[in-house]
Amino acid sequence: MNVLIADDDEISRDLLEHLLRRAGYEVHAVDNGVDALDAIREQNFRLVITDWDMPRLNGIDLCRQIRSTDVNGYVYVIVLTSHRGASAIVEGMSAGADDFVSKPFHPQELLVRLRAGERVLALETREMLIFSLARLAESRDPETGQHLERVQRYSRVLSQRMSRNSKFQGQIDAEFIRLVYQTSPLHDIGKVGIPDSVLLKPGKLTRAEFEVMKKHTLFGAQTLDAALDRFPEARFLRMARNIAAHHHERWDGTGYPEGLSGEDIPLCARIVALADVYDALTSKRVYKDAFGHDKAKALIEKDCGSHFDPDVVHAFLESEDEFIRIQREFSNIVDENVYYGEYTATGPLVSV
Known part of the structure; x- marks a missing residue:
């Protein structure tokens, strides 16, 4: 499955890209939220990992833009963050984030959360297929x-x-x-x-x-x-x-x-x-x-x-x-x- 990474820190971005490629994912990486949003619109990424703090468009504003953008299917967003506390989670979830991983992160934790996102997206795909079958029955x-x-x-x-x-x-x-x-x-x-x-x-x-x-x-x-x-x-x-x-x-x-x-x-x-x-x-x-x-x-x-x-x-x-x-x-x-x-x-x- 294709994954989009948005992180302005080059070392963190390279680490994420290496980890995901080893796990079998196709990866595209950008260093800011604006380029991430363009990639989602143009290439239909369904799974996104974004840092919270980025220039031009931070991870939370990126979530808001994704939720207000007409894209093809649901986009599952995992936010990497060093922010702590319930208020940060509330802010992120309200903006449209699906999950959070605290920095520094454990590689296996991130992979488990990615797979959970895949299951959510797979269920949505099945819902669409079943609705299509309903359309077939009606037709x-x-x-x-x-x-x-x-x-x-x-x-x-x-x-x-x-x-x-x-x-x-x-x-x-x-x-x-x-x-x-x-x-x-x-x-x-x-x-x-x-x-x-x-x-x-x-x-x-x-x-x-x-x-x-x-x-x-x-x-x-x-x-x-x-x-x-x-x-x-x-x-x-x-x-x-x-x-x-x-x-x-x-x-x-x-x-x-x-x-x-x-x-x-x-x-x-x-x-x-x-x-x-x-x-x-x-x-x-x-x-x-x-x-x-x-x-x-x-x-x-x-x-x-x-x-x-x-x-x-x-x-x-x-x-x-x-x-x-x-x-x-x-x-x-x-x-x-x-x-x-x-x-x-x-x-x-x-x-x-």
Whole structure:
């Protein structure tokens, strides 16, 4: 992996370069923060070691510039510093540093921290690959990408509103909200396993076809279980798996695939379930017009406590203006030939 070193001390810079090359890294070294920033922009370095004290642009200002710069992917920054104390760590982390190594440093400590950075970057790469797979699944529908953006934003709005409810203190924090936003587009990742004859059927599904369609929740769970086997501590993957598997469960236990009920359904899945259904109701299809917000709201209220978690419905009712704004901002043209959930103008999308 390529590593960028930024250090104005020639002896320290040469020592770092020698150490990293011996460890198998490709290394590029500069003696100031300005040249480091240029190298990141031009050569897409993802792993950076920078000294805190440098001329022209010090390591902390370099961190700030990296975080405010449109670069290709996340840049993991390790700061070398002789500064001590909590205030220095707070300043550095607030600027965007990922890790610190005190000077003088032990070579093995630095290498261990570099490898930790590699693991973080590898996880981000896997997240991007999984999101790409979600896009692939959606492209087979063929729903437009606007569906993903709307569900993301609806899910975030619901999570933010529910975080104000004392009942969810300790469950919904800033990290939960971020992860719901990131993982909600993966809710239908399992559609990659559904035959085109069912997925692309331009009308109502038969009961047999609907049973096949329901398996997308199992396929999604299996896909993400395979990733979790390798990375069991990845909270991102755990939430994605719960959403993909359980966003069609119902509060009263009549959903699928497991017939879970109430709080046995993962909270993230209960949130995405409402976001996904609202988007289905308010989107136009070749065989139905889009429902207006008021009609969609009435259907969701009707299913409060049966299909939907009452707390999620309450959050939805408190966030109507935001839902309307998102729906208008990310409105679709016609989404053709697509299975879109469990609702039509008259009931479940199933014919016998």
